Amino acid sequence: MHEVYEKTSLTPKRVASFGGYIDWITQPSVFKHYPDFLFSYTFGEKEQLQMLELSRCITSSEIIGAKPYNKLNTPSAGNLHPIELYVQIRSVKGIISGIYHVDVGTNRFVLIQEIQEDGIETAVGVFHKFEGMIFVLSCVPYRSEWKYGERAVRYCYLDAGHQIAAIEAAAAINNQETTIMSDFDVAALNALMGFKGEEFTCAVIAIGEKTQKSVKSLSKSLIHVAPTDYSDSKGFVPNVIAEEDVLKSKVYPILATKEAVLQRRSARKFEDLPMAQDDFEHLMHMFSRSAYPLTCYCVVLRDDVKEAGVYVNGKMIKSGVFTEMLIGLLIDQHFIKNAQMVTVITAKHFSSDKLMLAGAFAHKLYLEAELRGLGFTGIGAFYDEKMQEFLQMKDYILYVCAVGK
Numbered sequence: 001m002h003e004v005y006e007k008t009s010l011t012p013k014r015v016a017s018f019g020g021y022i023d024w025i026t027q028p029s030v031f032k033h034y035p036d037f038l039f040s041y042t043f044g045e046k047e048q049l050q051m052l053e054l055s056r057c058i059t060s061s062e063i064i065g066a067k068p069y070n071k072l073n074t075p076s077a078g079n080l081h082p083i084e085l086y087v088q089i090r091s092v093k094g095i096i097s098g099i100y101h102v103d104v105g106t107n108r109f110v111l112i113q114e115i116q117e118d119g120i121e122t123a124v125g126v127f128h129k130f131e132g133m134i135f136v137l138s139c140v141p142y143r144s145e146w147k148y149g150e151r152a153v154r155y156c157y158l159d160a161g162h163q164i165a166a167i168e169a170a171a172a173i174n175n176q177e178t179t180i181m182s183d184f185d186v187a188a189l190n191a192l193m194g195f196k197g198e199e200f201t202c203a204v205i206a207i208g209e210k211t212q213k214s215v216k217s218l219s220k221s222l223i224h225v226a227p228t229d230y231s232d233s234k235g236f237v238p239n240v241i242a243e244e245d246v247l248k249s250k251v252y253p254i255l256a257t258k259e260a261v262l263q264r265r266s267a268r269k270f271e272d273l274p275m276a277q278d279d280f281e282h283l284m285h286m287f288s289r290s291a292y293p294l295t296c297y298c299v300v301l302r303d304d305v306k307e308a309g310v311y312v313n314g315k316m317i318k319s320g321v322f323t324e325m326l327i328g329l330l331i332d333q334h335f336i337k338n339a340q341m342v343t344v345i346t347a348k349h350f351s352s353d354k355l356m357l358a359g360a361f362a363h364k365l366y367l368e369a370e371l372r373g374l375g376f377t378g379i380g381a382f383y384d385e386k387m388q389e390f391l392q393m394k395d396y397i398l399y400v401c402a403v404g405k
């Protein structure tokens with residue numbers, strides 16, 4: 001994946017050549033929609049499905065330029081949402097057992113296929129009936145490639161990481177535990193899901209119990225529905241994603257409330273005010289310890305709570321006020337100006353797994369910031385090599401976050 005990192009890195013030259021104009025009329029559809037003749041449950045109809053609603057739902061809606069502009073409980077680079085969510089439900093009282101699509105655009109759980117003696121289990125490496133829910137999370141690269149070109153590889157996985165953590169958060173609120181499934185043939189699962197090369201599984205998460213009851217494989221693939229109204233991919237992004245593995249690592253435990261999930265937003269500006277000392281220390285502690293196997297470089301921008309400078313694992317490695325430098329490294333994103341700190345999430349290896357972990361870690365931070373009344377945002381646009389030079393290291397830079405009042 002080193003070549004993919006290089007090829008998807010941002011340099012001043014690449015940013016300049018990409019151009020600024022984008023014709024939003026050509027945006028591919030943001031939400032996949034299965035045919036209306038399929039049976040569905042509406043959000044809010046069944047209490048047993050509340051946890052699912054909290055995993056993926058629209059939390060803000062407006063009309064911009066005669067088009068709906070929806071924001072979800074999960075953030076997304078450019079609000080493009082290149083993620084889809086499916087769930088197999090078995091033996092949940094009052095719910096037809098089957099494979100559902102979470103149709104977030106119409107607030108419905110659409111039953112793609114009923115199950116009984118058969119199911120998706122064998123395709124995700126479970127050889128007995130699994131009672132509960134098996135989530136299949138896919139990405140639709142063209143939704144992001146349309147705007148971001150090759151860089152979309154990274155944004156798809158970061159967005160997927162947010163979705164994974166959103167499921168973790170919903171499970172935690174319901175006192176449920178999750179298991180990551182990764183020991184199966186991903187290409188075979190993609191075929192079974194009816195994805196046909198436009199959509200790719202990136203994580204499988206289960207909540208429930210393995211039983212000793214035997215289960216049959218599905219006799220045929222699910223019906224194919226295109227995830228976007230059109231596609232004009234140059235090939236690089238889907239080709240990379242088709243070769244990559246699903247999430248393997250266990251993700252971080254999440255602290256959340258229903259309100260925090262529904263209210264989470266990305267900060268668009270920061271007040272020129274210091275953060276409370278205990279909020280600052282709590283975040284610093286999270287940046288130093290909780291991100292393992294990732295490493296966070298924390299750039300404290302303001303001198304008011306702790307000396308400004310760059311910190312790793314709680315230790316200062318460079319002193320100074322680097323606000324202007326950071327704005328430049330983040331491709332002139334001036335809105336971070338009054339943030340308390342900007343954290344750069346890095347890894348020794350560059351892979352889909354590490355990118356998803358970075359997205360999941362940032363999601364955990366979003367929710368903790370929300371609980372503490374702080375502003376937080378993920379930032380995916382930065383000059384990779386210049387950032388490495390600034391931090392005096394060669395590790396891979398995966399994601400950046402800004403937090404403040």
Ligand SMILES: Cc1cc2nc3c(=O)[nH]c(=O)nc-3n(C[C@H](O)[C@H](O)[C@H](O)COP(=O)(O)O)c2cc1C
Nearest residue numbers: 071072075076077078079158265266378379380381
């Ligand atoms: C992977 C990723 C990269 C992002 N990059 C940036 C960025 O570079 N600059 C920025 O201002 N916001 C960035 N965001 C925040 C999105 O713009 C924001 O999530 C989106 O507009 C939806 O708004 P919401 O998070 O309030 O729902 C990013 C979000 C994600 C998930």
